[in-house]
Amino acid sequence: MIAPATTTAAPSRRTSRIVALDIARGIAILGTLGTNIWIFSHPAGFLGYLSEPTSPVEGWQPRAQRFLMALANGKFLGLLTLMFGIGLAIQQQSAVRRGRRWPGSYPWRTALLFLDGVLHYFLVVEFDVLMGYAVTGLIVAWIIAGTPAAQRRWIMITAGVHVVIILALTALLIGSGPAQRYNGPNPYADGSWFDLVRLRWQFLGLFRLEPVLILLMGIALFTLGARLLSAGLFEGRGAPLRQRLIMVGAGALALDLILAMTAPDTVLISRYVLAPIVALGLLSAIAAFWLDRSPGVIGRRLGEVGRIALTCYILQNLLAAILFQGWGFGLSQAPKQWRTAITVSAYAGLCAVMVTAAHLWLRRFRRGPVEWAWARGYALLAREPG
Numbered sequence: 001m002i003a004p005a006t007t008t009a010a011p012s013r014r015t016s017r018i019v020a021l022d023i024a025r026g027i028a029i030l031g032t033l034g035t036n037i038w039i040f041s042h043p044a045g046f047l048g049y050l051s052e053p054t055s056p057v058e059g060w061q062p063r064a065q066r067f068l069m070a071l072a073n074g075k076f077l078g079l080l081t082l083m084f085g086i087g088l089a090i091q092q093q094s095a096v097r098r099g100r101r102w103p104g105s106y107p108w109r110t111a112l113l114f115l116d117g118v119l120h121y122f123l124v125v126e127f128d129v130l131m132g133y134a135v136t137g138l139i140v141a142w143i144i145a146g147t148p149a150a151q152r153r154w155i156m157i158t159a160g161v162h163v164v165i166i167l168a169l170t171a172l173l174i175g176s177g178p179a180q181r182y183n184g185p186n187p188y189a190d191g192s193w194f195d196l197v198r199l200r201w202q203f204l205g206l207f208r209l210e211p212v213l214i215l216l217m218g219i220a221l222f223t224l225g226a227r228l229l230s231a232g233l234f235e236g237r238g239a240p241l242r243q244r245l246i247m248v249g250a251g252a253l254a255l256d257l258i259l260a261m262t263a264p265d266t267v268l269i270s271r272y273v274l275a276p277i278v279a280l281g282l283l284s285a286i287a288a289f290w291l292d293r294s295p296g297v298i299g300r301r302l303g304e305v306g307r308i309a310l311t312c313y314i315l316q317n318l319l320a321a322i323l324f325q326g327w328g329f330g331l332s333q334a335p336k337q338w339r340t341a342i343t344v345s346a347y348a349g350l351c352a353v354m355v356t357a358a359h360l361w362l363r364r365f366r367r368g369p370v371e372w373a374w375a376r377g378y379a380l381l382a383r384e385p386g
Contacts, residue, residue, distance in 0.1 A: 020234050020290040023299050024283055025083050025306030026358075030351050031076025032129075033316050037350070038069050039127065040324040041343040043332050045188030046126050046207070052181050055336045063261070065340055070260030073267075074275025075253075075282060077129065081218055082283055084133055085140065085225025092144055092226075103141040105382035110138040112377050116310070116370070121207075125317045126200045132211030136218035143219070144226045151227055155220050162216040166272045174265045193327040214272060221276060234287050242284040249281010304358040308368030311361075312354050319350055 042049040053069060054062040091109075095102045117130030143154050187195040200207060232238035256274040259266045290299055305312050322328035323346055331342055361368060367375065 019295050019299070019303060020287050021083070021086065022303035022306035023290055023295060024079065024286045025309050026302035026304070026312075027282075027286065027306075028076050028080040028083055029305055029309050029312050029316070030302075030354065031072055032080060032313070033320070033350060033354075034072030034076065034347060035069070035074070036125070036127065036317065037320060037343055037347045038065070040320040041332050041339055041346070043189065043336070044186050045325070045332070047184065047203070048181075048186075048188075055339045056181075057336045059337075061337065061340050065343075066260060066264070067257070068340075068344070070257055070270065073260070074271035075278045077271075078221060078276035078279030079282055080129070081133070081221040081276070082225040082228070082279060084137065085222035086229050088137055088140060088222060089144060089226035089229045092141070102145050105378075106141050107138060108378055108381040110134040110141070112374055112381070113137065116314075116374065120314055120317070122197055122200050124314060124321060126203070126207040127210070129211070130313075131208070132214065132218060135211070136215060136222055139219055140222040140226070143223050148227070148230070151223050155223050155227070158216040158223075159220040162214075162220065163273055165213075165216070166268050170266055170268045173268065187326070189326045189330065189333050191326060193325075196325065196327070217272060217276065221279075224280075228283075233284065234291065236291070238287070242288045245280045245284040246288070247281070249278045249284065252277035252281070301355045301359060304362050305354055307362060308358055308371055310374065311368030311370040312358060314370060315357070316350055316354050319353065320346070323350075 038053065039046050039049045042053070054065040056062075091106065092102050095104060095106075111134070114131050114134035117128050117132075117134060120130055121128040143151060187199050191199070228241075231241055233241060252274045256270045256278060259270050259274070295303055324330070324332040326333070331346065334342055358368075365372075
């Protein structure tokens, strides 16, 4: 589960680490919207995006759209996945300090997260990640209870098999020729909200394919996040590790952007192999920048989004659906040549709304509304204080 913010006094190193974690979580949440916003703005929604992500117009816009998509695609999914693993490790360490057995009642957390994902999937968007994170978290909860050597083996095996699968799928994708444009019914433009709920049930297998595809990647990144926490990534002693990961991440970013612009058929490699490496560099850069300095205004605002990450993740998708889908304002049906400007403007506006809403909410409340409901449910199921 997303690691909650701490409110208790602690040594300065611990406080800096938690501040950096909140900021990284906030960046990950807003960054995922940078990928999803292009799905919302597609005239044919998720089904159309899968076959033809960019707008079929002449001029500079298709390349600009491809570049902007590539900047976010998979990077913040990887960052968010690492953050979930770090949050899981923090909870495991807390249980050990309190003398509680692990994983203990943690499966109740994954059950609630899975329920959150089911509701989010059917009621809001078809590309929910919470269900997959719940299953992954349940598996990794047992892995991180093992020895460091065993954890390293899990990382190497799951990551290795994942890469082999992605390379094989990429070969099939390249050999299959150009994707067929989606020309079916378009409930994203013409349907009601309930029509989209039915669509998510109708295409359940297709829409839930990604969580299955990235299960091994998720296990590797969850476990790696836990190992990075133990290795001191958010402490002074982790400086050499941060520097190496930043350099590797920068190289992966350069290669990722080159492939995105010159070889679109390698999208699976970009999203599921290179992007997680970029995420490691991004996480290290965030840790290095905010380790020994005040978060400042920008850091505080990002950290507030991170403190109520679950609420912000669901809310930003709901607001984007209202803006772009036919049952809302229907901006996805604007002229195709306007798509770039509308998408970028909507993303900037939604980020401003999320940052402002998180700030105003946390001025009065300690938890976000979804986090509060989740904590109450967990307290009832696990019989622990909420």
